[in-house]
Amino acid sequence: MIQHTSCSSPTMSAPKLKEVNVSLPRKFDTPDEPWHRYVTVDLLHYVLGYTVFHPFVSCVLVLCLRAQYTAWHALEMRIAIAWALLMCSVGIFNIFSDRLAYGAPREVDLSEEVIVVTGGVEGLGGLLAETYGMRNANVAVLDMKKVDDEEAEEKGVLYYQCDVGDAKQVEAAVAEIVEDLGAPTILINNAGMVRAKSILDSTPEDVEQTFRTNTLSHFNTLRAVLPHMLRERRGTIVTVSSVLGRLGAANLSSYSASKAALLALHQSLRAELSQNPDAKEIKTILVTPGQMGTKMFQNLKTPSNFFGPVVSPAEVAKSIIGLVEKGESGEVALPLYAKYTESLGALPVGIQALLRRWSAMDTAVEKAGMVEKKQN
Template identity: 30%
Template sequence: MSLVNMLAFIIGLPFVLIKLALYILFGIIRSFVPMSIWRKKSVEGDICLITGAGSGIGRQIAINFAEQGADLVLWDVDSAGNKETAQLVRKFGVNVWTYTCDVSNRQKVYTLAQRVKDEAGTVTILVNNAGIVSGSYFLDLSDEKIMKTMGVNTMAHFWTLRAFLPDMIKNNQGHVVTVSSLVGEGGIGGMSDYSASKCAVKGLHESILRELHMYKSNVKCTVVCPYTVNTGMFNGISVKYQFLLPFITPEYVGEKVVQAVLTDTDTLYLPPYIFIAVFLMHSLPTNVQLAIENLLNANEAMKSFVGKR
């Protein structure tokens, strides 16, 4: 290291440490203040594209964005469900466009993305929410199930981001929401493909957030890591001591996701105290983690999985 670089480092270090301390202090204070009373930005007139909008979390996110006055572009492979969501949100007086789309199909995504730009305008909020669960243990997984899970849960994020993120960067405005999962922080038995897909999108999200920071872009990012949501995707799983961690509702998730966008929250754990489980995942020795999972019957839970038919 040259003398000039060393002096620059010594001079700049106190400013970096002060800035870091202020960020930590602000983060601690913010964690104790309910999100509902944080200062919020307006999304009225924004164009929000939501994948998997035909039911569950996607539908509730659409309803909450419509309440805030955002126009909506709804994508789902389920045309009927997508139309039902459109009917529910039109009562708020917003513009709505619906498209039937298998988001794992790269060319279909690119083609529909151009139609959206021509028919609706520039997307300013992208919510990558579409997801599927195969519900099989690794040795029971077929190649087709693995490819489909990764196609919908992971690769689709690449295709939609490549389609819509460049316009956000160009206009220096926008927000990307990545719906990951608690198991996006680490694996669990019976969810090898699902866990892998959600870990992958969380990594993708964090990389893009840092690239946007490098560009000094005003485009914001939010990653959502919920515990099990009772949308039907996980029907049949048997969780021991479920009173400790009851399933959360899609209505709750939809409300909190939109609040996170309005407050530019970068990471959202639902429910918030699930962060304790994340901390334990990353700090405890593996044998201790396994002992806790045995106590909760966590790795056996998917044996009774039925799923959404």
């Protein structure tokens, strides 16, 4: 007779799962929207990208027609074959284009990575930090806001109170991170602030503070973290800019200018890394989101929900995490119009003026009551 013994014993207990306090939205907490409010150009682009414009689906269409004994010389078969060849060619071209521009992806194992997030207490940075914290990754946050130890332990994140605009504070904080967690290998430069003022109403202190937080902080963290990545011969650097860095907007001059500087910084960083043999496995990601549903622009209303929907931080975070964990370089531009703002400069100036007027981008901040007036 064979006796079956139990694998469990009274002395052994299952590993405790991390408890995460989650507050799910209730129906009455969210405004009731008509169904058509959820139909946007981004949704249509997403659906078409996985159907009509997908190489696999295009090839399946040819097979379906052939399964119906459609003759090879029939017009519909020729159109289907031509479309499938075009979609496959575009897909192959994009693969080779990305490989030529960014090189081969690096291997990413979260257990061996140390992630540093600036401005990671709230908003997009907070969502990224907490997501990695729940996955038991090594996460360090640099932020001016203080987080108590109990909350930090719940989230699985180490918080370092630090003004990222101050180079000495950043160097000291990174030294602590190296001692506590190890050498940083993923840097997410997300810290940002906005002062909605006209150029004439902006004080030198306002402009300096905006640039310290939005722009100089990137220089400070790069100088402190990049040497560790070069010694490790691997890493990922995420630069969070904004679509306003390419467009500019009335009453957001200092914010737009500080974000525009990050576009040039990103390109310069890529150029310098390409010259360094120790940086072959260091990837770079540029993030240029449109209006996000965060506290920074919470009162701002988009003029067209169809063409310019408000993008959720979760969507942006998902795209960033996807590229980071694939070990790839690239760009994250959401919603769809953010991908094409760079090409607007090629349009005639009259068309550009009409588009700005139609989009109401230069009046939206004032209508939202966000503009700070100069105190007399």
